[in-house]
Amino acid sequence: MIRITKQTDYGIVLLTHLAGAPERHVNAPELAGETHLPLPMVSKILKILVREGLLASHRGVKGGYSLSRPPGAISMAEVVTALEGPIAITECIDDNGGCEHSTACAVRGRWHRINTALREALAGISLAEMTDAPRPEPKLVTLGGRPALAITA
Amino acid sequence: MIRITKQTDYGIVLLTHLAGAPERHVNAPELAGETHLPLPMVSKILKILVREGLLASHRGVKGGYSLSRPPGAISMAEVVTALEGPIAITECIDDNGGCEHSTACAVRGRWHRINTALREALAGISLAEMTDAPRPEPKLVTLGGRPALAITA
DNA sequence: AGTATACAGGACTGACACGGTCCTGATTCC
DNA sequence: GGAATCAGGACCGTGTCAGTCCTGTATACT
Numbered sequence: 001m002i003r004i005t006k007q008t009d010y011g012i013v014l015l016t017h018l019a020g021a022p023e024r025h026v027n028a029p030e031l032a033g034e035t036h037l038p039l040p041m042v043s044k045i046l047k048i049l050v051r052e053g054l055l056a057s058h059r060g061v062k063g064g065y066s067l068s069r070p071p072g073a074i075s076m077a078e079v080v081t082a083l084e085g086p087i088a089i090t091e092c093i094d095d096n097g098g099c100e101h102s103t104a105c106a107v108r109g110r111w112h113r114i115n116t117a118l119r120e121a122l123a124g125i126s127l128a129e130m131t132d133a134p135r136p137e138p139k140l141v142t143l144g145g146r147p148a149l150a151i152t153a
Numbered sequence: 154m155i156r157i158t159k160q161t162d163y164g165i166v167l168l169t170h171l172a173g174a175p176e177r178h179v180n181a182p183e184l185a186g187e188t189h190l191p192l193p194m195v196s197k198i199l200k201i202l203v204r205e206g207l208l209a210s211h212r213g214v215k216g217g218y219s220l221s222r223p224p225g226a227i228s229m230a231e232v233v234t235a236l237e238g239p240i241a242i243t244e245c246i247d248d249n250g251g252c253e254h255s256t257a258c259a260v261r262g263r264w265h266r267i268n269t270a271l272r273e274a275l276a277g278i279s280l281a282e283m284t285d286a287p288r289p290e291p292k293l294v295t296l297g298g299r300p301a302l303a304i305t306a
Numbered sequence: 307a308g309t310a311t312a313c314a315g316g317a318c319t320g321a322c323a324c325g326g327t328c329c330t331g332a333t334t335c336c
Numbered sequence: 337g338g339a340a341t342c343a344g345g346a347c348c349g350t351g352t353c354a355g356t357c358c359t360g361t362a363t364a365c366t
Contacts, residue, residue: 007325114278191354
């Protein structure tokens with residue numbers, strides 16, 4: 001269903017929560033409490049985010065986690081990539097020639113365009129913007145001059 | 154991993170193959186042979202596409218499948234929606250208030266923007282364009298007044 | 307009319323990733 | 337040294353996905 005995993009979903013919630021008060025050290029139980037997410041999952045996700053360089057950790061009694069960079073300098077693309085690997089909407093995109101249909105598949109190049117659109121959409125939104133107060137957003141996106149197609153589930 | 158299912162992947166291959174020679178009736182075994190995809194899967198997918206109105210079927214001895222509309226009038230968004238349901242990158246997007254974190258979740262509105270970008274990227278590419286020879290197209294997407302993203306695929 | 311062909315609509319199954327839990331060790335502060 | 341906290345795993349149930357198969361129905365040809 002073209003859906004991000006819950007791990008990523010939670011991760012974004014955690015990061016945006018941290019972005020709300022940068023420079024603050026928060027430990028896992030606190031974060032879990034404040035975001036109403038299950039502690040074991042929170043702990044697991046925080047470890048991943050540290051490993052991927054998005055969070056800095058501090059051990060010991062007064063330890064905790066904090067953003068490794070200002071929220072404006074972290075793009076959603078980085079977050080998603082950290083939590084679910086390379087952004088590739090089809091297998092053949094990060095697959096290096098492993099697709100047995102590649103010769104018969106006339107479609108491959110096209111997916112790159114779609115994939116890039118997704119990637120750029122993610123890259124164009126920073127963590128800071130995920131926490132901004134909502135503003136009236138022009139919902140109509142024009143792509144190639146075509147009247148936008150209504151998508152009715 | 155933000156990935157479409159193989160069913161959708163196969164479905165797009167089948168549709169683009171049909172788009173290459175519209176008005177032609179092709180039966181399931183032929184299509185499977187020409188696209189090098191497993192027949193049972195092909196058959197299953199074709200049935201879904203008929204049910205969703207993207208293909209027309211013809212029963213009987215000389216039966217087969219053909220596009221229900223010209224390839225230029227079928228968007229990738231329709232195809233994806235037909236094969237995997239509504240385009241919703243997070244659960245809470247098609248979920249009507251079922252998310253127990255909705256009150257604590259400051260992120261929801263933001264996902265709509267990302268989701269819309271993906272949706273519009275899919276809506277902006279027709280089946281016909283999936284088969285065209287590649288051409289340099291600067292598709293400019295404006296997202297909320299932000300500097301436009303260049304999608305160059 | 308009868309038969310062969312092809313679609314229609316299911317049920318069914320194995321494999322695998324996801325969501326979630328838990329345990330043991332290493333590090334830091336008091 | 338002890339308590340608190342992160343680090344890095346292993347582990348498991350569940351659900352979805354990929355794929356197969358079976359039965360029924362409609363059409364064309366002889």
